[in-house]
Amino acid sequence: MPTPASVALRAAVHDALVADAALAAVLGGPKVYDEPPRGAAFPYVTLGEARVADFAAGSEPAQEHQLTLHAWSRQGGHREAHAIAGALLQALDDAPLALTDHALVNFRFAVADVRREADGRTYHALVRFRAVTEPV
DSSP: OOOHHHHHHHHHHHHHHHHOHHHHHHHTSOOEESSOOTTOOSSEEEEEEEEEEEOOBTTBOOEEEEEEEEEEEOSSSSHHHHHHHHHHHHHHTTOOOOBTTEEEEEEEEEEEEEEEOTTSSOEEEEEEEEEEEEEO
């Protein structure tokens, strides 16, 4: 269930990725989507699944977020998917993202997986981050 903090976090992540020159260079433009447009040209990144949990310490409210980003490539081989995953890590790990009405305590890389999809042509990188937010 989306919370105001998770909505603010997704918006800040999207804005940071669209503005990142190194990621845009790998993608061939600012191709970062919630839902890719029909016929979107590869490669691109989508904002994926989010999990939100209570992370309160005593009377101090906080939320823990797990956010998955998806990188999609059809370059032929895994190299481009790995390059995009690396660019996502560089752009976001410990980034000082500005969230509307919330404070970002931290935003850290958790894990990445790169795999070939069943079609045999598409490589898919899943890059997961963990964040903690507090209301302001």
